[in-house]
Amino acid sequence: MTGSPVEEAITRTHREEWARVVASLARRFGDLDLAEEAAADAWVAAVERWPRDGIPPNPGGWLTTTATRRAIDRLRRELKRDAKQEAASLLVDDSPLAPTGPVQDDRLRLLFTCCHPALALEARVALTLRLIGGLTVAEIARAFLVQETTMAQRITRAKAKIKAAHIPYRVPSETDVRARLAGVLAVVFLIFNEGYLATYGDEPLRADLSDEAIRFGRLLHALLPDDGEVTGLLALMLLTDARRAARVDDGGELVTLGEQERARWDAALIREGHVLVRECVDAVAAGGAPPGRYQLLAAINAVHTQARSASATDWGQVVTLYDRLVALDPSPIVRLNRAVAVAERYGAARGLAEVDEVAAALVGYHALHATRADLLRRLGREGEARAAYDRALALTDNPAEQAYLARRRADLVG
Incomplete structure (x- = not known):
């Protein structure tokens, strides 16, 4: 979205704050539909009021406060009995929740809620892309190569199942974290991919999504430093994102890997990614589990980023790594x-x-x-x-x- 400074501020704030606002409301009210609807109401209010009143000093705080009030208004309209009305009014309490598990970030709490094992993997990924990534239904549908109506139904059914099964929005236990990890990693990777090469909109790259996915990857790695696939996914994203500055030329045209100016690659991200790949290799050599999908993809990207030029790439090693990946995941895209x-x-x-x-x-x-x-x-x-x-x-x-x-x-x- 382009236009006035206010319009640009609303667009930027949506990208930066959507997940925080939705996750904060989900923690407070325990209702994903209410959280999403109230957050959407807050952005409508911003579109109406910011051009007239000006951009608030703390846009994210303004949106969270507005969304909270809209959520309470919705509850008060829906709850008829005096007791429930009073209970709803108590929800404005801003006192912090006591930590009860290993995940302390609101957005990661919501991420693990959306990735509950009661949901099919595709539903977990789609729901989280919507609530955490802030992607539109159309963007998610393109990521899954399905029709937009199909994806909308999938997201609606996933939220309905969470409500019907009384799946709580809470800090997951260690057991919950392990059970839901595969779905969480898939979510993070798809969010990163949408940033790496946007499937929708006027911007070829969406750095906000890539940055958010990497942030999630760092949090997951801090939480589970000994998990090879968590380490592999973070390495993969860092090594891929290191090439961001060279991926589109000044004329707005995509630059393929073989044609990129490697001097523009981010050397610090490449070093960090290589260290993580080495951690994975050492863990396997020490008797750990065989490398999974993300570790193999990270290793492939390590081969690319250690080559001084495209012609110096060790394509034999790349093919060998893909052979191992196909053995794990023989999907058509792989x-x-x-x-x-x-x-x-x-x-x-x-x-x-x-x-x-x-x-x-x-x-x-x-x-x-x-x-x-x-x-x-x-x-x-x-x-x-x-x-x-x-x-x-x-x-x-x-x-x-x-x-x-x-x-x-x-x-x-x-």
């Missing part, structure tokens, strides 16, 4: 990414053959067609490449990616 590495190691023809093996499962996924287009171009099959670029362009809304694909299509000489 196999597509492996095919890209195969093309770099063994040639475009072999890579294209492996891409085509998963094409039927990813027909609506723009990256499939972008990958096919590049390999077809390298093989001199420009008519087919042009058609693949057209299909990829039709399936992505990211402006930087559109600019890149359009240029590559225009560069075809046929």
Whole structure:
């Protein structure tokens, strides 16, 4: 959103404060629907009042206070009996809750609530992306490659199940943390991916989401420092985010990994990520559990970020790591990414053959067609490449990616 300073402040505050406001209301009232609705009411109030009254000195505090009042108003309208009315009025108490478990951050409390084992994994991820990440239903649907109506129904059912099963918003116990960790990591990674390459909106990168995911990753690592997958996920995000400054050029076009100016990479994040990858490797060597998905992805990114140039990348090692990842997760997207590495190691023809093996499962996924287009171009099959670029362009809304694909299509000489 662009426009006046007030409009920009509202947009920025939504990105920075949405999760805090929703999580604070969830802690106070114990009702996810009420928390989300009251938070939305507060932003409507901001849109109406800030242009007239000015931006408050503490926008986040203003929104939290406004949302709390709106929540209490909703309760008072809904609760008819005097006893319940009085109980509702007591909810304005601002005294801090006594800590009863290992997670002390409101947003992480909400994260673990949304990732309750009673919910299907996809429902946990979708609900948390909405309540914690602040993503729209459309953005979440694109992340899952499903229709927006399907995702809206999934989120509604997840909240209804939490309410029907009386799943509390509370500080999780050690047992709860372990049981819900896989869903939490999936949530954090999807939030990071939406920031890494936005699927919706006018901004190609959403640093706010990437930063939030990394913040969650650091908190989880502090909570569970000996968990290899937690360490691996944090390493993966740091090594990927280190390339942020080089990913879009001054003209707003996406810059692929092989073309990026590596001097613009964040050396401090790369060092930190490599230290974490080494921790994972040492833990496995000491007899720990075999590396999981996030540790393998982090190791792949470590190979990329330790190479001084694209041509110096050890593609053989990358393929080997992808082989191990496919053994754990033989999904079409993982196999597509492996095919890209195969093309770099063994040639475009072999890579294209492996891409085509998963094409039927990813027909609506723009990256499939972008990958096919590049390999077809390298093989001199420009008519087919042009058609693949057209299909990829039709399936992505990211402006930087559109600019890149359009240029590559225009560069075809046929």
